[in-house]
Amino acid sequence: MTQPSTTEIPPPEGLERLLGSPLVAEIEFLTARARALGSARANALLAPLDLKIRSYAVLSLACSGAAPSQRELAEFLLLDPSQIVALVDGLEQRGLVKRETDPQDRRSKVIKGTAKGRRLLAQAAAATQQAEDQAMGNLTATERAQLRDLLRRIAF
């Protein structure tokens, strides 16, 4: 019982043979695998709150005080505007966020978290924090900071 392992993801056993493949040296492959593992974990931990990483991301940005428009959410999350519609619809129906037409530009709608949304976000953030701890369990604090910085520089 070395790991609490709320979410079980089988580590590759007997695949050491493949670890030497040139593919494993490619950033593209490594980010894809890290993301697959990470999102599976995070989704599992968010499931009890009826959230997925997507809806969590929207909720988080909505509650951040930045008051993003849907267009901005789409650009920032690299999603199609139509997907943002669906995500905001879901959150709004649950009373977690609200749409406000921007008085400056009545075409765009600004998304803001409600009090209920902020309460749920607090729990959700704890869940993703836990997922992150699981993911980076092998890394020291400085290594985590390094990884964060390097990722930030290739993610924007």
Next chain:
Amino acid sequence: MTQPSTTEIPPPEGLERLLGSPLVAEIEFLTARARALGSARANALLAPLDLKIRSYAVLSLACSGAAPSQRELAEFLLLDPSQIVALVDGLEQRGLVKRETDPQDRRSKVIKGTAKGRRLLAQAAAATQQAEDQAMGNLTATERAQLRDLLRRIAF
């Protein structure tokens, strides 16, 4: 013309407001965004060769000399076995890989790259290398190595 930018992905402008959000500090979000940008770039560069990152990964492992079975490919690439079937079907029909029933265990089929497959892989690897250079353009050689190592440690 600071970037050749074969693939155009709009950088977030005017979204500095969102960069301060707590979400941006989360590894989960950063890997998701890095992976979205990276796979879009890689897919665009692989498109002329009629490959996607998925089929490229299978081709690469098939040509690596490791002679993986389909089950091993599924586990290593974190894909459902049925998806491996489809991927190998596509590559096999193009004469890029072949299935060989393992004499040790006639249930499992070992995937090996053909000469034609290895030729295409050479071009494909150049393409993903180019994608990687685009992705990590801002990083020094040591930073790239650091990122690779850190990713490897959270990706397995």
Next chain:
DNA sequence: CTTAATAGTTGAAGATGTCAATAGTTTTAT
């Protein structure tokens, strides 16, 4: 030798991704 487990395959159902078209609004050009 019977039973249970495994590898590959097929097909279905749901989720995601991509794209075109539309209505309402703002910006630009005339």
Next chain:
DNA sequence: ATAAAACTATTGACATCTTCAACTATTAAG
């Protein structure tokens, strides 16, 4: 001022990806 062009959110269609439950052939366990 008016007309044309551009932009935001929305809807709906369609392809792709994901997930899962069967099924066959083969191997392993009891």
